[in-house]
Each structure stands twice: as C-alpha cells, then as structure tokens.
Amino acid sequence: MTTLRQLEYLVAVVDEGSFTRAAELLHVTQPALSHQIRALEQSTGGFLLERLPRSVRLTPMGRAMLPHARAALADAGRARTAARQVAHLEQGELRLATLYSVSLGVLPPALKAWRQEHGDGIAIRLFEHRHADELAAAMTAGQADLAVGPAPAGWAGPVRDLGVEEFVVVVPQDDPVEDENGTIALNQLQDRDWVHYAPSNGLADILNRHCAAAGFQPRAAVRTEQTAAAPVLAAAGLGPALVPSNVLSPHFDGRVLRPEPRILRTLTAYTRDEPDPIAAAFIEILKANAKIR
Incomplete structure (x- = not known):
C-alpha cells in the first residue's frame, strides 16, 4: 500500500x-x-x-x-x-441538532453571540426535530456533532446541563380567568378547549402529562405543528396554550400566566463522544447566552 x-x-x-x-x-x-x-x-x-x-x-x-x-x-x-x-476555531462547520421549540426560544441569542465572536468562519448547520425522541435517534445515527434538548434516557455519551426553561400559560389579554399574582392552577382551565399541539410535536406530551397530573385531559380547539403558532392562536382567543416562556417576545400582547405548580424542563447539550473544539466552544456560548436559568 x-x-x-x-x-x-x-x-x-x-x-x-x-x-x-x-x-x-x-x-x-x-x-x-x-x-x-x-x-x-x-x-x-x-x-x-x-x-x-x-x-x-x-x-x-x-x-x-x-x-x-x-x-x-x-x-x-x-x-x-x-x-x-x-x-483553533478559525474555520469549520458545526452540525447542530435541536427541537423546534429550542431553535425558536433558546438558540437565537446564542447564535448571535457565536456570530459576533467567530464571524462567518465557522458555519452552523441546523437540524430541527419535532420530538425529543426523534432528536436523540438522529443524534445516535450521526446526523450532528452536538444536540441541544432534554437529556435522552440512558444516553451513553457526555451530557452537559445548560439550565432550566419554564413553561407558561397564554390567554388573551381580556380573558376573564382569575389569577393570583400572575399564577394559575391548570385545573382552573379544565373546562376550556386548548390550543394543543400535533402529536408529532413533543410539547403535546408535556401538555397532556401536566394536565393529567391536574386531573383532566385537555380538549383541543386546534392543533398546531408549530410552537411559534401556539401563543399567537391563544392570544387570538382560540384557547389557552402552554408554551416555553423563552419563545415569547418582550412585546407579546397576550396575557401570560405562570402555572402552579411550576412546569420546568431541563435542557442539555449532548454528544456521542467528547466534544470537539468547535462543539465545546458552542456549549460555553450556550451556557452564557441561552434564555434559560
């Protein structure tokens, strides 16, 4: 040879x-x-x-x-x-896989900070998935260098906690529901028709699970594939919606209520092996800039 x-x-x-x-x-x-x-x-x-x-x-x-x-x-x-x-982080490409809701709420400030620090020398190729299980399967198959989402059960590779995102309930500004200092129990809305998610969207599981814990199953007035559509439809009066708080803009015109008990989701960055220099650097950018606590 x-x-x-x-x-x-x-x-x-x-x-x-x-x-x-x-x-x-x-x-x-x-x-x-x-x-x-x-x-x-x-x-x-x-x-x-x-x-x-x-x-x-x-x-x-x-x-x-x-x-x-x-x-x-x-x-x-x-x-x-x-x-x-x-x-040396001079050029290359980071293949990044995530969920639609995360790409909408968590990633934008991190991607902005990444661009400001590294310019266009290192490109980001983004793969978006509807469900955490779908994301984990794509990562296992080698689609991306780094995944950002809930930690998969039994994941064998490195997993790094990024923080916790909080979910809120959105209703129209003039909705008559009573709240206590901006908080609400989900069972106060058990007789409502909800802005629900399509079954393929992982947020449907979250809504169903927490409503079940509150003693009811949410009826759907409408189902949407898109996380971004849910708060808009809720503010328009189609029904309450449960959404990650970080997807809402500062000027959102709906009424935002915090569920009691609180609904939280831990987000992580995970890889198959130890992160390469680009992935490791992006994880640090995420920790510093993502809109999570």
Whole structure:
C-alpha cells in the first residue's frame, strides 16, 4: 500500500537529485530512505527512479507518478491546515441538532453571540426535530456533532446541563380567568378547549402529562405543528396554550400566566463522544447566552 511518507520520500529524492541529500533533508538514514523507495516501487509494479553514479533520474513510470505524488502531499497539507484551523476555531462547520421549540426560544441569542465572536468562519448547520425522541435517534445515527434538548434516557455519551426553561400559560389579554399574582392552577382551565399541539410535536406530551397530573385531559380547539403558532392562536382567543416562556417576545400582547405548580424542563447539550473544539466552544456560548436559568 502506498503511503504519504513514501510519496514524500520520492519527491524529496527527485527535488534533491540525490538519496544522500534527501536523507539529510528528511532526517532519516539513507538505508531507510532506500527501503521506502523500493517498497513504493514494489507497490506500483516497476522502477520509478534510475540510479546514476552522481544523481538520479525519473523513469517513465516515475514521471507519470510524480505530479500525483506532489498533489497528494499538497492535499494532505491542506487537510492538516484545515484541521488546525478547526482546532483553533478559525474555520469549520458545526452540525447542530435541536427541537423546534429550542431553535425558536433558546438558540437565537446564542447564535448571535457565536456570530459576533467567530464571524462567518465557522458555519452552523441546523437540524430541527419535532420530538425529543426523534432528536436523540438522529443524534445516535450521526446526523450532528452536538444536540441541544432534554437529556435522552440512558444516553451513553457526555451530557452537559445548560439550565432550566419554564413553561407558561397564554390567554388573551381580556380573558376573564382569575389569577393570583400572575399564577394559575391548570385545573382552573379544565373546562376550556386548548390550543394543543400535533402529536408529532413533543410539547403535546408535556401538555397532556401536566394536565393529567391536574386531573383532566385537555380538549383541543386546534392543533398546531408549530410552537411559534401556539401563543399567537391563544392570544387570538382560540384557547389557552402552554408554551416555553423563552419563545415569547418582550412585546407579546397576550396575557401570560405562570402555572402552579411550576412546569420546568431541563435542557442539555449532548454528544456521542467528547466534544470537539468547535462543539465545546458552542456549549460555553450556550451556557452564557441561552434564555434559560
């Protein structure tokens, strides 16, 4: 099998015109250099160099191989440079998988901070999923370098807690429901039709689970795939909606109530193996800038 070292030795012998000078340049013994050239010739099936008394000359096979040897060495050099640039956060790509609700509420400030710190040298490729189980399966299959979402049960790789996001109930500004200092028990809304989520959206599970704990199953006035649509529909009067508080803009015109007991979700960053330098740096940006506590 031809190796980059053998190609490097061939190019050095040709450029120096001598096995002796090439061995000195490469800091190897001349017998070691000769051995590698012979191994290269054996793998290619013929002589590459003609040994003359005071120099060497390429054979026709050698002349055919030389430009490809130089190209392979140049490609390897560029590969090493690219790897070093990634290690030093100069350029590269981060493949990031997350949930739709997280990409809407948690990621934007972190992505803004990342762009301000690293410019456009390191691109972000975003993969969005509807459900935490779907996210974990995609991560297991190798879709992304880093996943941001609830920690999967039994995940074998590294998991880093980012913080806790809080869910709130949204109703219209003029909704007559009574609250206590901005808090509300979910069972106060058990007779309402809700802005619910499509079953494929993981937030449907969260709403169903907490309503069940409050003693009822929520009836759906409408079901939406999109997390962003839920608070808008609720503010328009279609029914209460349960949404992550971080998806609401500061100027949101609906009425926002905190469920009692509080509904919280811990978010994590998880990887299959130890995070590479880009993923590790992005995790730190997330911790400092994500809209979670």
